[in-house]
Amino acid sequence: AQTVTQSQPEMSVQEAETVTLSCTYDTSESDYYLFWYKQPPSRQMILVIRQEAYKQQNATENRFSVNFQKAAKSFSLKISDSQLGDAAMYFCAKTQETSGSRLTFGEGTQLTVNP
Amino acid sequence: KAGVTQTPRYLIKTRGQQVTLSCSPISGHRSVSWYQQTPGQGLQFLFEYFSETQRNKGNFPGRFSGRQFSNSRSEMNVSTLELGDSALYLCASSQTRGYNEQFFGPGTRLTVL
Numbered sequence: 001a002q003t004v005t006q007s008q009p010e011m012s013v014q015e016a017e018t019v020t021l022s023c024t025y026d027t028s029e030s031d032y033y034l035f036w037y038k039q040p041p042s043r044q045m046i047l048v049i050r051q052e053a054y055k056q057q058n059a060t061e062n063r064f065s066v067n068f069q070k071a072a073k074s075f076s077l078k079i080s081d082s083q084l085g086d087a088a089m090y091f092c093a094k095t096q097e098t099s100g101s102r103l104t105f106g107e108g109t110q111l112t113v114n115p
Numbered sequence: 116k117a118g119v120t121q122t123p124r125y126l127i128k129t130r131g132q133q134v135t136l137s138c139s140p141i142s143g144h145r146s147v148s149w150y151q152q153t154p155g156q157g158l159q160f161l162f163e164y165f166s167e168t169q170r171n172k173g174n175f176p177g178r179f180s181g182r183q184f185s186n187s188r189s190e191m192n193v194s195t196l197e198l199g200d201s202a203l204y205l206c207a208s209s210q211t212r213g214y215n216e217q218f219f220g221p222g223t224r225l226t227v228l
Contacts, residue, residue: 035216037219042221043203043221043222044219044220044221044222045205045207045219046219047217047218050216093158096160101146101148101163101165101170101171101209101212101213101217102160102163102173103148103158103160104160105157105158106157107157108157
């Protein structure tokens with residue numbers, strides 16, 4: 001079974017600072033998508049950023065960017081200029097082989113932003 | 116566009132009962148997937164529907180079933196509820212199958228007593 005691993009159950013960052021959340025995954029595929037989702041206390045899952053595996057360029061979305069290392073099967077999320085509203089649980093997810101609609105999620109990283 | 120809606124938002128049932136949860140995807144989206152979220156198991160894929168057909172199924176017992184209607188709305192049913200079925204059930208929709216962004220609904224919180 002494919003696995004997605006987030007080794008940091010909890011992280012904290014000072015407001016306006018930068019934080020990096022880690023994610024590694026297991027796959028034998030060459031083409032797949034990776035996502036970071038944010039789940040605030042409301043429990044609504046919000047897509048933060050996505051990366052297509054065949055694209056070498058790292059995805060960027062405003063203050064959010066990723067460091068995608070395909071050979072190392074690593075997909076970290078960097079949040080710059082952290083804001084209080086960034087506090088949430090962050091999930092790394094990967095599309096599953098033979099079914100792009102099926103996502104495998106990591107365990108999640110709880111991010112706290114300190115004022 | 117309205118987002119993915121799920122009803123009801125909260126549900127309390129007792130063991131042995133059955134429950135039906137509903138999901139309305141974003142207008143124009145034809146693929147609907149269901150996930151179960153629990154503190155112990157995290158987020159786990161239940162099944163995916165597209166064009167009224169189940170296309171993919173996760174590793175859950177047959178007590179978990181679903182269907183999709185011609186307007187892409189989907190329902191999932193859990194029969195003979197067990198305490199372990201207490202979870203947040205999330206529905207996600209995407210325009211089509213394949214490597215598309217999935218947009219999640221707010222979830223249905225099911226508590227089994």
